[in-house]
Amino acid sequence: MDGSLVVVITITAALIFDVINGFHDAANSIATVVSTRVLSPRLAVLWAASFNFIALFIFHQGVANTISKIIHLEGANPGAYVIVVMCGLFGAIVWNLFTWLLGLPSSSSHALIGGLSGAGIAFGGSAALQLPMLTKTLYFIILAPLIGLLLGGLLMWGVFWLFRRMRPQKVDRTFRLAQLVSAAAYSIGHGGNDAQKTMGVIWAVMIAGGMLPETSTSVPRWVILASYGAMAFGTAIGGWRIVKTMGMGLTHLKPVGGFCAEVAGAVTLFVATYLKVPVSTTHTITGAIIGVGFVTKARGVRWALATRIVWAWILTIPAAALVGGGTTLLAHALGAW
Numbered sequence: 001m002d003g004s005l006v007v008v009i010t011i012t013a014a015l016i017f018d019v020i021n022g023f024h025d026a027a028n029s030i031a032t033v034v035s036t037r038v039l040s041p042r043l044a045v046l047w048a049a050s051f052n053f054i055a056l057f058i059f060h061q062g063v064a065n066t067i068s069k070i071i072h073l074e075g076a077n078p079g080a081y082v083i084v085v086m087c088g089l090f091g092a093i094v095w096n097l098f099t100w101l102l103g104l105p106s107s108s109s110h111a112l113i114g115g116l117s118g119a120g121i122a123f124g125g126s127a128a129l130q131l132p133m134l135t136k137t138l139y140f141i142i143l144a145p146l147i148g149l150l151l152g153g154l155l156m157w158g159v160f161w162l163f164r165r166m167r168p169q170k171v172d173r174t175f176r177l178a179q180l181v182s183a184a185a186y187s188i189g190h191g192g193n194d195a196q197k198t199m200g201v202i203w204a205v206m207i208a209g210g211m212l213p214e215t216s217t218s219v220p221r222w223v224i225l226a227s228y229g230a231m232a233f234g235t236a237i238g239g240w241r242i243v244k245t246m247g248m249g250l251t252h253l254k255p256v257g258g259f260c261a262e263v264a265g266a267v268t269l270f271v272a273t274y275l276k277v278p279v280s281t282t283h284t285i286t287g288a289i290i291g292v293g294f295v296t297k298a299r300g301v302r303w304a305l306a307t308r309i310v311w312a313w314i315l316t317i318p319a320a321a322l323v324g325g326g327t328t329l330l331a332h333a334l335g336a337w
Contacts, residue, residue, distance in 0.1 A: 117324070123332075147271075194281055
């Protein structure tokens with residue numbers, strides 16, 4: 001197969017993953033604002049999609065740079081590298097669709113990292129993994145939900161104290177308006193971190209395929225626009241199965257709780273993106289929702305469902321890696337390189 005065609009197919013696969021990432025993770029942006037009935041599902045996804053796209057004017061390409069260096073295939077020809085990346089994307093897409101069908105909010109970010117890592121190991125062994133780039137991502141598997149949980153809980157305590165003398169009806173009206181702002185902030189953080197992952201994959205593939213020089217230090221403008229556009233489109237078409245799990249299954253949220261969860265999630269994502277870490281937006285908002293629910297009423301958190309979600313998190317990287325690695329071995333057996 002012509003090398004340029006393989007690159008084009010892989011770029012297309014990356015953008016398809018970006019769309020799936022958007023509708024799979026739409027719940028992250030809109031679950032709280034829908035469950036508190038501040039916005040209808042249709043308006044909520046349009047609101048979130050708009051701010052997903054606006055994120056491109058705010059963040060640079062630090063996360064993209066991290067993702068582009070997840071694997072290094074010593075001695076691989078450009079065509080083999082591109083095919084390995086395509087196999088990694090396939091692993092991520094398969095796991096995303098599987099968890100979406102089950103209504104489980106797994107991490108698209110970790111599915112991508114798992115798929116690429118599994119494909120890289122299948123091609124070149126453990127030496128293919130760039131551990132410095134992987135390490136900070138692995139740290140945030142634990143840190144992201146914990147930071148979200150802690151910030152969500154602290155914000156909820158603070159709001160309880162500040163508004164303790166205000167009538168509940170007035171608090172509800174106030175935070176219905178405030179939640180529009182917090183949902184927008186979270187959607188900006190979601191788009192800024194997640195869209196860059198696709199940018200990083202396309203950037204690496206274009207360099208390997210000879211479409212960009214090896215010394216390239218910036219992502220082409222059209223790649224940035226396409227990545228953010230695909231993410232926003234995916235969010236706009238929604239992922240209602242996971243919205244029900246996140247916004248209605250974990251705990252009962254009121255507007256004040258939704259506001260605190262979204263602000264906690266947004267702060268975590270902004271910090272992670274500044275540090276160039278491809279963090280899981282799913283882990284972040286889930287931790288924040290649980291933190292809010294725990295402060296409001298610990299027994300109000302549905303811990304059995306939370307346990308299922310944690311198991312999905314644990315399995316994401318190895319499951320996507322198995323699919324990505326298996327697809328790579330199959331491609332090699334079929335003479336792809």
